[in-house]
Amino acid sequence: MIEQLNEQKLREQFCAQVRLHRHTKGMMMLETPFTYLDGDQYLLDLSDTMTGSLRVSDGGTP
Known part of the structure; x- marks a missing residue:
């Protein structure tokens, strides 16, 4: 699924x-x-799951 992400579609929809x-x-x-309240940029990690879904994470611990 991660390979199918389309940056242009993300821009249009998000x-x-x-x-x-x-x-x-x-x-x-x-x-x-x-950005967070302290001014740090908000980045998201995207990865595939074993079930074929897309996992979105802020990189913190679960």
């Missing part, structure tokens, strides 16, 4: 300022224009 960056095989980072 926010025009998002960017996709390849991390490692099977993993991508979604760069957003959003």
Whole structure:
């Protein structure tokens, strides 16, 4: 599923300022224009799950 992500569609459906960056095989980072209260940028890690879904994570511990 991760390989099928389309940056243009994400921009249309989510926010025009998002960017996709390849991390490692099977993993991508979604760069957003959003920030935490302290000003740090809000980045999301995207990866495939074993069930074929897409996992979205802020990189914190579950």
